[in-house]
Amino acid sequence: MNERTHRQPAHLxxxxxxxxxxxxxxxxxxxxxxxTLPDISVxxxxxxxxxxxxxxxxxxxxxxxxxTNAKRGGxxxxxxxxxxxxxxxxxxxxxxxxxxVQGLGNECMWRTMRMIKSFSxxxxxxxxxxxxxxxxxxxxxxxxxxxxxxxxxxxxxETRSVMGAGKSAGRYALxxxxxxxxxxxxxxxxxSVYDPNLGEVVWRQEVNHDDx
Numbered sequence: 001m002n003e004r005t006h007r008q009p010a011h012l013x014x015x016x017x018x019x020x021x022x023x024x025x026x027x028x029x030x031x032x033x034x035x036t037l038p039d040i041s042v043x044x045x046x047x048x049x050x051x052x053x054x055x056x057x058x059x060x061x062x063x064x065x066x067x068t069n070a071k072r073g074g075x076x077x078x079x080x081x082x083x084x085x086x087x088x089x090x091x092x093x094x095x096x097x098x099x100x101v102q103g104l105g106n107e108c109m110w111r112t113m114r115m116i117k118s119f120s121x122x123x124x125x126x127x128x129x130x131x132x133x134x135x136x137x138x139x140x141x142x143x144x145x146x147x148x149x150x151x152x153x154x155x156x157x158e159t160r161s162v163m164g165a166g167k168s169a170g171r172y173a174l175x176x177x178x179x180x181x182x183x184x185x186x187x188x189x190x191x192s193v194y195d196p197n198l199g200e201v202v203w204r205q206e207v208n209h210d211d212x
Contacts, residue, residue, distance in 0.1 A: 018199070020047040024055050025090030028065065032082035054095060056080065061097025089182075103184075104133040109143050110184035113174045118156045120169035144172055147185060150193040150203035152178040 018026075027043035028035060040052050059065045064084045069076060092100040108128035113119065116127070125140040147153045152175060159170035181197030188194055191205040 019090070019196070020044065020051055021055055021092070022090045023047065024052055026088075028059075028080075028082055029085060029088075032085070034068065034079060034081060036077050036079055038077070055093075058093040058095055058097050059091065062091065062093050063097075064091060099132075101133055103186075104130075105135045105139060106143065106184040106186065108133065109135060109140060111182075113147075113153075114179055114182075118171045118173040120171050122169060143187065146187045146193055146203075148172070149205075150185065151175070152185065152202075 023044045024040055024047060027040045030043070031039060037049065037053055037056060040056070041047070041049050044052065056065065060067065060080070064082065064086070065080045066083050067078050068081050069079045092103070094100060105128060108130060109124055112124055112127045116123075119127070121141040121144055122137050124144065125135045125137045128135040128140065144153060148155075153172045154175050156171040156173050157168070160168050180195055183196040185193050185195045185197075185202065188201075192201050193203040194200070195202045
């Protein structure tokens with residue numbers, strides 16, 4: 001039977017703007033030469049031991065950490081060392097140690113927004129697409145719409161009809177004061193936008209009480 005995990009909205013899973021995965025990774029980097037699961041559990045007291053164990057296994061399979069004591073039977077506690085440090089951002093991995101592709105499109109779109117002066121939805125989709133993740137124009141439009149509602153983008157030029165040439169695409173630009181950091185604001189199922197750089201929900205869709 002497949003085990004299903006019911007994820008909470010990101011702002012409920014994160015503490016101080018950081019996910020448990022990020023906090024575990026920071027604890028590992030601080031103890032890079034020698035650490036055990038209990039060491040990390042003490043450092044990241046809000047994380048469930050099962051969550052820590054699963055992430056350690058993923059890091060082990062991906063080659064970020066290695067077990068340093070002999071892999072023998074018995075009850076000897078496993079000790080690890082960090083052998084591949086890719087920086088401050090925690091590796092996003094599956095249980096099998098493979099890179100997580102989900103959410104990569106948002107990361108690429110947010111990075112693009114921070115780099116270029118202005119963009120249309122079509123340009124954003126093209127710049128953000130890669131071999132690992134293809135971003136559709138529709139996806140780019142949805143992300144632009146959400147970030148506009150949250151006050152992250154300004155309109156450079158509205159979408160308008162051009163005689164004999166169809167429509168001229170709207171153009172947008174990231175507001176400098178809303179360039180909050182490298183991690184992409186997340187559109188949640190609760191119809192809200194969560195900014196992991198700030199550790200807060202920055203926008204919620206208003207409820208139309210006439211529809212209730």
